[in-house]
Structures are given as C-alpha cells and as structure tokens.
Amino acid sequence: MDYQQPRPGCSHHQGTVTLTFPRRVMECVDICSTADRLGLSDNQVTALVSATLKAGGADLDKFVISTSTTRRNRMLTRYHISQEYMAAFSEDPPKYAALHWDGKMLRDVLGSNPGTTSETLAVLVSGPPAYPEGKLLGVPVIDSSTGTAQAEASMDLLEAWGLTGVITALVFDTTASNSGVHRGAAKLLEQQLDRKVFYLACRHHILEVLVGAVWENLFGKVKSPENPWLKHFKDVWTDLTTDNPTTLSIRQKWLNKRRKSARKYYRKILRSEKPPRADYREMAELTLIVLGDTPPRGIHWSRPGAIHQARWMARNLYSMKMFMFAEQLEYDEETVVKLERLNLFLGLFYTPMWMSSTLAADAAANDLQFMKDMMKFKRTDPEIAQAVLQKLENHKWYLTQELCRSLSR
Template identity: 90%
Template structure:
C-alpha cells in the first residue's frame, strides 16, 4: 500500500496523527519489522500527510483545468466540524464548504475546498470563497451565487453574497436557498397557532417522543376536506408526491418521510407502504423535524388526549402542510421553477384566506418580508 493510500484512508476515517503513527508502528511490529530501522514519529506522520494532501489537490486542480466550465454557480455553507487536520486535532472549528455546480464533467458539483475560517461573518466567508475561486481559476465563469438566507450571507452591505459580487466586479444571480425561506413561513404559522417556543426543545414534541412507543399506529386520523378547490389541490399534491417517491432517485430520508406522512395525512398510501419512524430528538430551530412531529401529532391526537382547541389547531396546520407546504418544499431545489412556484404559492395563500385567514395572512406577511418586497 502506497503512502497516498494510507494518508487518504486516515483522512477519510478522521484519524489523528498520533493514531496513524501508533497504527503504523503496531502494523510494522506485527509484520516482524525492526522499528529501529524506520523513522516513526508524529511530526513525520504529519509532514507526510500534509505533503500527500498537497500533491493530491494539485492533481485534482490540474485535471479540472484541462476542461474548465464556461459557466458555473458558486455554493458555500458554513459548518462546525471536528478538526482532524489542524494543530489541535479533536477540537471543533468553523469551516466553509465551497463548491461550484455547472461543469458537465461534475453533475453533482465540484468541491473546491473546506477551509477553516476565523468566524462566520460575511467578510470571512467571502474572502475564503474568493481565495478558492482564484486558486482554481474560476473567477471569470461564476454567474450565480447559491447560499443560505442568513444575515452573514444575504446582508445588504456586508453579506458574503454582496461582497463576492463586488469582488467579481459584475452582477450575478442570487439563488437564495428556497428551503430556508420556506422554514421561515412554516415557523410563523406554528408560532401563530401555538405561540413562540422559548426552550431549546419544543415541549410538545418532547412529550410526543416520550409516549410514542405507547401509541397504536394502525388507524391514523386523516384530513377531511370539503371545499372543492381544496380537494383539487389535494389530488394534485398526491400526484406530485407519488411521482417524487417513485422516482429512480428518491429524496433523502427526512424529506422522504415528510412526503410519505403527507400522503398518509391526505388519506393515501405511499409507494412502499405505511411505515412509522421513531421520533428523533428535535431542537426548536429544526423546522423539517417540526413538520414531521406536527403531522404525527395530528394523526394520533385522539390517543394523545389533546383538548378540542389543540386538535383544531393541528388540523389547520396539517391542512396547510399537506396541501401547500410539502409540495412547495419538495420542489424548492429547482431554481428555474422558483419564480413560478412562488407566484402560485402566493396566489394559493390569497385564496386560502377564505378558508383560514389567520394562517394565510401569517404566510403572506412573511413571504413579503423574505422576498424583500
């Protein structure tokens, strides 16, 4: 096995320099080698790993430069990750994953790097992203920026998107993450119905998680819809979700569960049948998990012995989730469809005012805020 294989495997497994050194030592010893004939130390391991990473990155960059894209979109997202490459392995560091999409040879995008940054400010993220664009020779091909809708990214003056646009010295498309915008909307609906949650873990969801194993899941409650236009939306929603779940490349697990629960709430059966996943721990900021809890709470409200007011609120919430929110969420990754989807969603909410003015107004108000109009 070559050094590059050892280093790559160690990085993939997240092994520290000390762990790699110890593993090499015991492997050599087990093979009958005389350790005195080898230079084995943590510092040697570290130097070799750094050199190997450098050579690998240069090979990747050389291969990429042979067929550079004519146009590309820049994506970045900050993450707290355990540092296995720095001076203090095992600690967590603020990192920035930066990639581009658009190159034909990389249909899933090309990762440019995951540098450690001093802070998550817009300035730090813009500088790190720009450094990688320059290193890969891509500053002249970026036509769009894809980012989460946090203040550090979308700020008018010091947001990373604005700063990158200034450094690129041209106008580019802003493709703000649609799912983050939608999270604001459903968060406003929940708060409107049940009030603001001040604790780290939603007490409604904590109670539901604690009693989940005591529930009988063979007869879930489904929505009863009488209005003609809502029944039409119901049919459309079921067709959309069934098609998504039957596709060759189904969505990731939590999105798939949302689509399947929505079908069950609407009285339909998902393609792979009805399956119930155990509720996982949920913080107040995780909106996708909030929707999964809300649908299950409605379907088993009778066993949970909620009062009539709570049941009605859950029914209203699930009507919004099932007919409008989930289909919008599942199509939110299609940037080209976003304008038409947004307009249709707004049109539906204006019509939904006649059914539930409180929820519709909360959505429209926040949609107006997030769109900047």
C-alpha cells in the same frame, strides 16, 4: 474451523506473507490517504504503522517514522492529491458556474489541534456539463462566521482554481451573514467579482421561515431550544397505537381538487427512480397518509428523533403524526383544530412547494403561484394565509429584473 484464542504476541508458526516496506514508510500515499478518510490523528497513524511493522518482525530503528514525519508526509500527500484534482478539473472546467458555500462548526481530526472545534466553510461550484451536482473546492477553517470571512475564504478558493471568470450565480442560505445588504458574503463576493450575478437564496431556508410563522401563529413562539410540544410527543410515542391514524376531512370543492393533484404529485415523487432522501421521503409519505392515501411502499412509522429547534424538519414531521394520533394524545378540541388547520396547509400547499424548491429556475414562478394560492386560501384560513404572505413579502428581494428577464426567455 472453531475459533482459537490467539497466543500473546504475534505468532509466526503458521503461514506468512513477505512484504516490502520502504524505509520512509510514511511516504506511502495509500497509508496517508486512508488515515485521512478514517479521521485518524498523527499519533494514531504513527502508533498503528509502528505496531504493524513490529508485528512483522521489523526493526523500527531501520525506518524513518515519527509523529512529525507522519504529519509532514500527510500534509504533502494532501497537497499532491489536491494538485491532481485541480489539474483534472482545469482540463474540463464549467463554462458557467454557480458558487455555493455554507459554514459549520466541525471537530478537527486532521489539523494541529485534534479534538477541538473550528468554524469551517464548505465551498463548491456547480455547472454543466461535467459538474451539475457540484465540485468541492475546499473546506477551509475561518476565524469567524462573518460575511467578510466567508467571502474572503470563498474568493481565495475561486482564484486558486481559476474560476473567478465563470461565476454567474451565488447559492447561499438566508442568514444575515450571507444576505446582508452591506456586509453580507453575497454582496462582498459580487463586489470582488466586479459584475452582477444571480442571487439564488436557499428556498428551503425561506420555506422554513414560512412554516415557523404558521406554527407561531397557532401555538405561540417557542422560546426554548427544544419545542415542548414535540418533546411531549416524542416521550409518549412508544405508547401509541398506530393502526388507525386520523386523516383530513376536506369539504370545500377547490381544496378537494387540490388534494387530488397533491396526492398524484407525491406518488410520482415516491415512485421515481431517485426518490428523495430519508427525511424528505418521510414527509411525502406522511402527507399522503394524512390526505387519506397509502404510500407506494406501504405505511411505515419512523421513530421520533431530534427535536431541537435547528432540526426544523421535525416540526413538519411530528405535527402530522400529532394530528393523526391526537385522540390517543388526549389533546383538547382547540389543539386538534389547530393541528387540523396546520396539516391542511402542509398537505395541500407547503409540502409540494418544499419538494419543488430545489429547482432554482422555477423559484420565481413557484413563489408567484404560492402567493396566489395563499391569497385564495384566505377564504378558508385567513390567519395562516396572512402569516405566510407577510413572510413571503420579506423574501422577494431576490426577484431582480435580470433574473426575471432570464427566466422568461
């Protein structure tokens, strides 16, 4: 049927469906929960529901509907839904659990000041058998990102969910507000729990520090929000021909052996039933290419995206492409050598470590092996190896006797 422009207003001359709405329409759970999922403000929900009722020929004076009513019922709906989740959770709680938290500035879409940004804290727990991937406890707004504020908000949620007695580990990134010796959130939470717990610092954040030290050693410290090397590469990407990328030429026998095992490892990851997320998958595929292999799904080049310093994955992804297309980018010989050294480190040592770093139980063994590899790598590139070892030395504080003893069992 050809599309016809609808007449102004709402026509009832065609087939209609009769619906029944409660007088207190905003008490409908489906309306409130859907509005929350869509991130609609109270004014937007009220206007939309009112327009729907009016389009159906209803007299709005017969309904209890206003912005304040909408606000009140949405808050009540959230409360009831949360109580249902908490009741279901209490029936099968984890026997032992790890507490995770992380803060972020988010735009307020459900609160009293829509459009404004606030410091929020996502808090969740993970623990077998029912919650190996985590259970969100809440996302409270906090006054600041200090360790005290994060610890208090996390503890409030643990008490509300009745989980203070099952927390055996803390999972956090390595910012000072979390890992500080005296006022870090981890230290404060351990004091409030009144017992020793395992510190499982985010390995990705630690590894980001390592590769940052390598980059600084080769190219100098980046003082601007955006890395100028990456910015230039992004600007000229569309002018590059991607048919014939340069790959690493490795001569040393032990490094060639390492390359063979690394390529096998990447192919295994990329062929798994649950391949890594997009940026991790791209890193594994680029590493395979730079090592002279072809990824299982073929060679695909992703367009450069964010280059802000906070997007630390970009440094790894783009440095591999920069090396593979260095000739077209017209880098001088010194820059090409630096990129080759960086990619040798990334391809043979760093990326495998990155891909396996999510296994907290293997952290101590992986770190030890990584340190051994870097001590051996000193024969090939003493500057890069020493830069990595110095940073690793600063991140051994999590290796407590309790952790090592438990991992050895």
